[in-house]
Amino acid sequence: MKNNYLGDIQLVLSNFTKLSWDNYNKRLHGTIEINHIYLDEHIISSFEIEITVPINYEEVLPRVICNAKGVPLRFNHVYKNGVLCLATDADQLCFFADGNNLFDWMQEYVIPYFFAVEYYKKYSTYPFGERQHGNKGILSFYMEKFSVNTYDKAFNMLKYIVMNSYRGHISCPCGSGKRIRQCHKNTIIYWQQEKYRKIFIEDYYNLSKERKANE
Ligand SMILES: [Zn+2]
Numbered sequence: 001m002k003n004n005y006l007g008d009i010q011l012v013l014s015n016f017t018k019l020s021w022d023n024y025n026k027r028l029h030g031t032i033e034i035n036h037i038y039l040d041e042h043i044i045s046s047f048e049i050e051i052t053v054p055i056n057y058e059e060v061l062p063r064v065i066c067n068a069k070g071v072p073l074r075f076n077h078v079y080k081n082g083v084l085c086l087a088t089d090a091d092q093l094c095f096f097a098d099g100n101n102l103f104d105w106m107q108e109y110v111i112p113y114f115f116a117v118e119y120y121k122k123y124s125t126y127p128f129g130e131r132q133h134g135n136k137g138i139l140s141f142y143m144e145k146f147s148v149n150t151y152d153k154a155f156n157m158l159k160y161i162v163m164n165s166y167r168g169h170i171s172c173p174c175g176s177g178k179r180i181r182q183c184h185k186n187t188i189i190y191w192q193q194e195k196y197r198k199i200f201i202e203d204y205y206n207l208s209k210e211r212k213a214n215e
Contacts, residue, residue, distance in 0.1 A: 003058050008102040015103060018046075027052050034114045039127055043118045047071075051110075058096035061089060064110060075120050077113070077131070085133075086113050088141045090199050097195040135210055138203055146187055148174050155207060157184065161191050162204045 009021055009028070018031040028051040035044045047070040054060040064084045071078055077085040086092065086109040095108060112128065119127040131137050142154040153174050160173035166189055168181030176183050191200070 003056070003096075003101060005055055005057075009053065011101065011103045012106060016106070019049075025052070026054065032110070032114065034111060034118065036111060036115050038112075038115060041119060041127070043115055045114065045118045047114055047117075053102065057102060059093070061092050062102065062105065064113075071117050072121060075117055076133075077116075084113060086110065087131075088138050090138065090203050091141050093199045094145075094196060097199065135207055138207065142203075145191065146174070146184065155211070157188075158200060158204050158207070161188060162197070162200050166192060 012028060013019060013021060016028075016030075016032060018033060019028045020030050021028055029049070031046050032049050033046045036042075048067045049070075050065045051062050052065075053062045064086065065082050066078075066084060071084070079085055092105065092109060095105065100108070116127050119125075132140055136151065139151040139154045142158050143149065143151070146154055146157040148154050148157060156173040156175065166180070166185075168185060169179055172178050172180045172183035173188075174184050180188060
């Protein structure tokens, strides 16, 4: 997919009127206003943010930084370098691979993130469930996408999807003992689409490195 870079920036600016565009640094900056209702909770707030937007942002993800006052330290979804941990990279990369643009990404990841921050300040709990960090977080994403219930099953599914072509008669990598065609056929065919391949290969190699190191 090729994004429509300046058009996408313009779309964000016309919907988030307190953000400005710094074309030299390829950065959106200013105030983001939250006025949203989820789970019967209406939250109104605002945050000072900076979003760096690479020209090929659908492959090299945009990154959000918020000033320290905005996000409490105990809200542990901020990386050490100050970048907000919105979701796993693969999650966001698949979202762009599906044809969504920068404005869609703001709606899907950035707004809910700040909603969660305010919710957390109020209730000391996360509105959308707590996500794990590191490889567990990455595998949780695949557990959800592949409809399996353990990290190992998610890893084996990922391995199959990346390394093999579809063969219905072999036993399913989820470990059910059934043949693929009677088990995860549709899931495997769906996630073997070329547009996801590069994203999954990178996660697969990083995850297998860690598994080898732990053996
Ligand atoms: Zn299966």
